[in-house]
Amino acid sequence: xxxxxGKAELSRRRALEVDLAQMGAMAEKQxxxxxxxxxxxDMTLADAVVAADAQIDAAHHRIERDxxxxxxxxxxxxxxxxxxIASFKLANELERVGxxxxxxxxxxxxxxxxxxTMSIATAIxxxxxxxxxxxxxxxxxxxxxxxxAAQAVWSGDGNIxxxxxxxxxxxxxxxxxEPDQVSACTHLVFISKNFERVxxxxxxxxxxxxxxxxxxxxxxxxxxxxxxxxxxVTIAN
Amino acid sequence: xxxxxGKAELSRRRALEVDLAQMGAMAEKQxxxxxxxxxxxDMTLADAVVAADAQIDAAHHRIERDxxxxxxxxxxxxxxxxxxIASFKLANELERVGxxxxxxxxxxxxxxxxxxTMSIATAIxxxxxxxxxxxxxxxxxxxxxxxxAAQAVWSGDGNIxxxxxxxxxxxxxxxxxEPDQVSACTHLVFISKNFERVxxxxxxxxxxxxxxxxxxxxxxxxxxxxxxxxxxVTIAN
Numbered sequence: 463x464x465x466x467x468g469k470a471e472l473s474r475r476r477a478l479e480v481d482l483a484q485m486g487a488m489a490e491k492q493x494x495x496x497x498x499x500x501x502x503x504d505m506t507l508a509d510a511v512v513a514a515d516a517q518i519d520a521a522h523h524r525i526e527r528d529x530x531x532x533x534x535x536x537x538x539x540x541x542x543x544x545x546x547i548a549s550f551k552l553a554n555e556l557e558r559v560g561x562x563x564x565x566x567x568x569x570x571x572x573x574x575x576x577x578x579t580m581s582i583a584t585a586i587x588x589x590x591x592x593x594x595x596x597x598x599x600x601x602x603x604x605x606x607x608x609x610x611a612a613q614a615v616w617s618g619d620g621n622i623x624x625x626x627x628x629x630x631x632x633x634x635x636x637x638x639x640e641p642d643q644v645s646a647c648t649h650l651v652f653i654s655k656n657f658e659r660v661x662x663x664x665x666x667x668x669x670x671x672x673x674x675x676x677x678x679x680x681x682x683x684x685x686x687x688x689x690x691x692x693x694x695v696t697i698a699n
Numbered sequence: 700x701x702x703x704x705g706k707a708e709l710s711r712r713r714a715l716e717v718d719l720a721q722m723g724a725m726a727e728k729q730x731x732x733x734x735x736x737x738x739x740x741d742m743t744l745a746d747a748v749v750a751a752d753a754q755i756d757a758a759h760h761r762i763e764r765d766x767x768x769x770x771x772x773x774x775x776x777x778x779x780x781x782x783x784i785a786s787f788k789l790a791n792e793l794e795r796v797g798x799x800x801x802x803x804x805x806x807x808x809x810x811x812x813x814x815x816t817m818s819i820a821t822a823i824x825x826x827x828x829x830x831x832x833x834x835x836x837x838x839x840x841x842x843x844x845x846x847x848a849a850q851a852v853w854s855g856d857g858n859i860x861x862x863x864x865x866x867x868x869x870x871x872x873x874x875x876x877e878p879d880q881v882s883a884c885t886h887l888v889f890i891s892k893n894f895e896r897v898x899x900x901x902x903x904x905x906x907x908x909x910x911x912x913x914x915x916x917x918x919x920x921x922x923x924x925x926x927x928x929x930x931x932v933t934i935a936n
Contacts, residue, residue, distance in 0.1 A: 530784060537774035547767060554791065634885060638878040645871050648888060655889075 474536075475545070478528050482549055485521040486601045489556040492518065492563040493597060493660060497590040499567055500583070500653065503574035511567035518560035525553040541677075548674040552604065555663045555670070559597065562656040562663075566590070569649040576646035582633055586654045589625050593657040596622065596664035604671050612668035622661035629654050711773075712782070715765050719786055722758040723838045726793040729755065729800040730834060730897060734827040736804055737820070737890065740811035748804035755797035762790040778914075785911040789841065792900045792907070796834065799893040799900075803827070806886040813883035819870055823891045826862050830894040833859065833901035841908050849905035859898035866891050 492511055499507035529546050532538065538546060577583060596615050603611035630651060637647045672678065729748055736744035766783050769775065775783060814820060833852050840848035867888060874884045909915065 530780070533770065533780055533784075534776050537776070539771050539774070543767070543770055547770075550787070634882050637874060637881045637885075641875040641878055644874045644881070648871060648874075648885065651885060652892075 474528070474532055475542075478525065478532065478546075478549055481521060481525050481528065482552060483605065485518065485525060485553060485556050486604075488514075488518050488521060489559045489563070490594070490598055490601065492560050493566075493590075493594050496563040496566040496570070497587060497594060500570045500573070500590065501587040503570070505571060505574065508567040508570045508574075512564055515560050515564040518557060522553050522557040525549060529553075544674050544677060548670050551670045551673075552667060555666050559660055559663050562660055566653050566656050569653050573646050573649045573653070576643070577650070578640070578643060578646075579636075582629065582636060582647075582650060585632070586629055586650060586657070589622065589629060589654055590657045590660075592622055592625065593660035593664070596661050597667075600664045600667045600671075604667060607671070607675060609671065609675055612671045616665045616668040619661045619665045622658060626654055626658040711765070711769055712779075715762065715769065715783075715786055718758060718762050718765065719789060720842065722755065722762060722790060722793050723841075725751075725755050725758060726796045726800070727831070727835055727838065729797050730803075730827075730831050733800040733803040733807070734824060734831060737807045737810070737827065738824040740807070742808060742811065745804040745807045745811075749801055752797055752801040755794060759790050759794040762786060766790075781911050781914060785907050788907045788910075789904060792903050796897055796900050799897055803890050803893050806890050810883050810886045810890070813880070814887070815877070815880060815883075816873075819866065819873060819884075819887060822869070823866055823887060823894070826859065826866060826891055827894045827897075829859055829862065830897035830901070833898050834904075837901045837904045837908075841904060844908070844912060846908065846912055849908045853902045853905040856898045856902045859895060863891055863895040 492514060495507055495514075496511045498504065499511060529549050532546055533543075536542075573583070596618065600612055600615040602608070603615065633647050633651050633654070637644045729751060732744055732751075733748045735741065736748060766786050769783055770780075773779075810820070833855065837849055837852040839845070840852065870884050870888050870891070874881045
C-alpha cells in the first residue's frame with residue numbers, strides 16, 4: 463500500500479518518531495546510569511538519575527500532546543492510526559522504565575550506606591544488566607520493525623524472572639542470618655523487583671510492536687507475568 | 700457546543716462507556732476481594748481473585764479495540780477525541796489496579812501460612828481500605844465528571860504515602876526482631892507497597908479526568924510521587 467502524505471503531515475509524524483527515539487535513548491541511559499550507580503555505590507550518579515527523571519516525564523507529555531494533535535488534524539486510519547496508538551503505548555512503557563530507574567537510584571542511596579557484603583548486590587547488578595539488554599534489544603527491534611528480534615526478547619523474559627526468584631530467596635536468607643542487614647536487604651529486594659519489571663516492560667514493548675505491524679489486538683499472554691515468588695524460605699540457624 | 704451524532708456512532712460510544720464502567724467495577728471488586736482475602740486469610744477468595752484477573756485483562760483489550768475502531772470509523776476531534784484518549788488511559792490504569800489486586804492475593808497465600816502476629820497485617824489491611832476508598836471516589840468523580848471530587852482524591856494521596864512509610868518502618872522492625880518472620884514480612888512490605896501504588900493510580904485517574912474535562916495536557920506533578928522511604932531502621936536488640 464502506498465500512502466501519500468502532505469509535507470506538513472510527514473514532518474509532524476517524523477518529529478513524533480524522533481521524539482520517541484530520543485525518549486527511548488533517555489530511558490536506556492537512565493536505567494544504565496541507575497545500574498552503574500548501584501554497582502559502584504556512586505551517590506553523585508544516583509542523584510543525577512533522580513534529577514533527570516523529570517526530562518523523561520516531559521518527553522512523555524510532549525509525545526502524548528503531539529500524538530493527539532496528529533489525531534486531531536490528520537484523522538489517520540489503518541497503519542497510520544496504529545502508528546499513533548503504538549507511539550502512545552511505547553511512550554507509556556518508557557515513562558515507567560524511567561520511574562523504575564529513578565526508584566533504583568533512590569534505593570541505592572540507602573543501600574550503599576548500610577550494606578556490608580556485596581555478593582548479592584553484584585548478582586543483582588548483573589540481573590539489572592540483563593533487563594537493560596532486553597530493553598535495548600526490544601527498542602532496536604521496534605525501530606527496525608524486526609518482529610523476530612522482538613519475539614526473542616518476549617520469549618527470554620522467563621530467564622529474568624527465574625533469576626529474580628533465585629535472588630529473592632537468597633536475599634531473604636541474608637536477612638534471616640543478619641538482622642542488621644534487614645533494611646538494606648529489603649531495598650535490595652525492591653531493586654531486583656524493579657529490574658524484573660523492566661523485563662516486563664520490554665515484553666510489553668514487543669507486544670506493542672506486534673500490534674503495530676500486524677494490527678492484531680494485544681491479547682497475547684506474557685511468557686511469565688507477575689511471577690511473584692510464592693515459596694518461602696527458612697534456615698536452620 | 701452541540702455535537703450531533705448518528706445513531707450508530709452514539710451506540711458505539713455508549714458501549715465504550717458501559718464497558719469502562721464495568722471494568723471500573725471489576726477493578727474495585729478485585730481490590731476489595733483481595734483486601735478481604737488478606738484480612739481474613741481466606742485462601743479460597745485469594746485464589747478466586749488470581750483467577751478473575753484474566754477478565755479484567757479481557758475487558759482492557761476489548762476497550763482498546765473498540766476505542767481504536769471509533770478512531771478508525773468516526774475520526775473524532777475535540778471533546779469527542781479526548782473522550783476516546785481518556786478511555787484508553789483509564790482502562791490502562793484499571794488494568795494495573797487489577798494486577799496489583801492479583802499480586803496482593805498471590806502474596807496472601809504465602810503470608811497467611813507464616814505470619815504469627817496480625818497487628819501489622821491489620822494496619823496494612825486498613826491502608827488497603829484507604830486506597831480502595833480513593834479508587835472508588837475517583838471512579839465516581841470520573842463518571843460524574845466531578846473535578847472537585849477528583850482533586851480531593853489527588854490531594855489526599857499524601858496520606859496514603861505517609862501511612863505506607865510508617866508501616867514500612869514497622870514491618871522492618873518486626874523482621875529484625877523475629878528472623879523467622881522475614882519471609883512473611885517481606886511479602887507484607889510488598890502488599891502495602893501495592894496498596895500505595897493503588898493510591899498512585901487513583902491520582903493518575905484524577906489526572907485523566909482533568910485532561911478529559913479541560914483539554915489541558917497531563918503535566919501536573921503528583922502530590923507525592925514515588926515516596927520511597929529513604930530512611931533506615933535500626934533497633935537495639
